Amino acid sequence: MPGISASELARNYGVSLNEFADEVMALLARMDDDASAARVAVRRREVCAAVSAAMNFALDASNLTAEERRTLAPLLREVLLPFWNVNCATDPGAAEYIAGRSGFYLSHHVPGSKVKTAVSMVTLLAEALELPAARRDELISALSPSFAHRMVADVYRLNEVRAKFGVQLTLLAALSALLQVSVSYDTVLRILRVH
Numbered sequence: 001m002p003g004i005s006a007s008e009l010a011r012n013y014g015v016s017l018n019e020f021a022d023e024v025m026a027l028l029a030r031m032d033d034d035a036s037a038a039r040v041a042v043r044r045r046e047v048c049a050a051v052s053a054a055m056n057f058a059l060d061a062s063n064l065t066a067e068e069r070r071t072l073a074p075l076l077r078e079v080l081l082p083f084w085n086v087n088c089a090t091d092p093g094a095a096e097y098i099a100g101r102s103g104f105y106l107s108h109h110v111p112g113s114k115v116k117t118a119v120s121m122v123t124l125l126a127e128a129l130e131l132p133a134a135r136r137d138e139l140i141s142a143l144s145p146s147f148a149h150r151m152v153a154d155v156y157r158l159n160e161v162r163a164k165f166g167v168q169l170t171l172l173a174a175l176s177a178l179l180q181v182s183v184s185y186d187t188v189l190r191i192l193r194v195h
Contacts, residue, residue, distance in 0.1 A: 014079025053105030058154035
């Protein structure tokens with residue numbers, strides 16, 4: 001059975017992460033009354049860093065091999081970089097900040113628990129945004145389940161794709177992805193559920 005290319009997996013995963021980051025930013029915009037340009041920029045960078053940390057956590061917690069993770073990481077960064085540059089911050093150092101800050105969020109993971117790790121990440125995000133205590137608690141309550149669901153679902157999906165199809169790291173698979181010969185990740189999953 002042919003595998004799904006690393007490029008295809010990275011592209012589809014990156015697009016879904018961008019959508020998740022947009023949802024988180026929209027929630028924060030509704031909760032945080034201060035819409036000053038400086039505040040919005042901080043909010044966007046922190047959200048992107050937290051979402052990036054959730055992605056890295058899912059990759060590390062998945063059944064992907066070390067080689068597959070090493071291959072996917074730069075491909076994901078390529079997919080996410082344009083989003084970060086447009087939606088997360090306008091300064092040229094935004095991508096480096098997000099990558100570094102992602103490590104901060106990851107360093108506070110709770111071993112053996114995706115859910116507690118998600119709560120930890122959201123708590124750190126709420127603290128970084130310097131929201132008033134009531135808003136902070138509201139954000140943690142509203143956002144923790146979303147992060148936990150996202151991280152658990154991402155690990156499951158990555159494991160499912162790897163188990164059913166494998167992740168092809170060959171030049172041929174990368175070329176087929178560039179030529180858009182392979183089917184999308186969502187299409188593959190739909191086909192699997194039909195049969």
